[in-house]
Amino acid sequence: EAGVVQSPRYKIIEKKQPVAFWCNPISGHNTLYWYLQNLGQGPELLIRYENEEAVDDSQLPKDRFSAERLKGVDSTLKIQPAELGDSAVYLCASSSRTHSGGLDTQYFGPGTRLTVL
Amino acid sequence: KNEVEQSPQNLTAQEGEFITINCSYSVGISALHWLQQHPGGGIVSLFMLSSGKKKHGRLIATINIQEKHSSLHITASHPRDSAVYICAATPYTGANSKLTFGKGITLSVRP
Numbered sequence A: 001e002a003g004v005v006q007s008p009r010y011k012i013i014e015k016k017q018p019v020a021f022w023c024n025p026i027s028g029h030n031t032l033y034w035y036l037q038n039l040g041q042g043p044e045l046l047i048r049y050e051n052e053e054a055v056d057d058s059q060l061p062k063d064r065f066s067a068e069r070l071k072g073v074d075s076t077l078k079i080q081p082a083e084l085g086d087s088a089v090y091l092c093a094s095s096s097r098t099h100s101g102g103l104d105t106q107y108f109g110p111g112t113r114l115t116v117l
Numbered sequence B: 001k002n003e004v005e006q007s008p009q010n011l012t013a014q015e016g017e018f019i020t021i022n023c024s025y026s027v028g029i030s031a032l033h034w035l036q037q038h039p040g041g042g043i044v045s046l047f048m049l050s051s052g053k054k055k056h057g058r059l060i061a062t063i064n065i066q067e068k069h070s071s072l073h074i075t076a077s078h079p080r081d082s083a084v085y086i087c088a089a090t091p092y093t094g095a096n097s098k099l100t101f102g103k104g105i106t107l108s109v110r111p
Helices: none
Strands: A005-007 A010-012 A021-026 A031-037 A046-048 A053-056 A064-070 A076-081 A088-095 A112-116 B004-007 B010-014 B020-023 B031-037 B044-048 B052-056 B057-066 B068-072 B083-090 B105-110
Touching: A005 A088, A010 A021, A010 A076, A021 A112, A021 B020, A031 A076, A031 B052, A046 A064, A046 A076, A076 A088, A088 B105, B004 B083, B010 B020, B020 B031, B031 B068, B044 B052, B044 B057, B044 B068, B068 B083
Parallel strands: A010 A112, B010 B105
Antiparallel strands: A005 A021, A021 A076, A031 A046, A031 A088, A046 A053, A064 A076, A088 A112, B004 B020, B020 B068, B031 B044, B031 B083, B052 B057, B057 B068, B083 B105
């Protein structure tokens, strides 16, 4: 079974340019997460989707960040315009629900390493 | 204060040594996760546990709910175990449950 797929793996852009990241979750996983991870830190949640609905986007800087999951499968995270401080690894993860309704373990993609110059 | 604390921050061991990585949390949880991240790589989920102990190969994870503490043990360590080990907690079950991550511990195993 394929894992969580992310592209691109690496991206280098100049500040003020737009950038987009793509994620394809594990088949059948309704819950999708976007995380930001700075060097030496644990991941920080940006947004969580249940199917196509964003159920937690409280940590997403909405002035420059946007995300979508139109058909409840693939998702795109966009930054426009990018700033120097956005340099980080952007991780996508997906999970399914357990029989009791809780969230099962999350499966992470390889991440996209963004460098803003 | 972070809700999930890990210690030590960096750890160096010699190949073959028994290694213990600790995690403490300050909130009530429904599950505790141990994750592994290699340099430049994605995150791999090692364990998800809510009580007792789990074992997979040379890795053992334990949790003490009363003390809000979990440990990850690596037996017969190998250089390929060198990675960042992240502890994460799911504060509660239900629709709003989400992981709270520790900062991770960087483990280096020398040959």
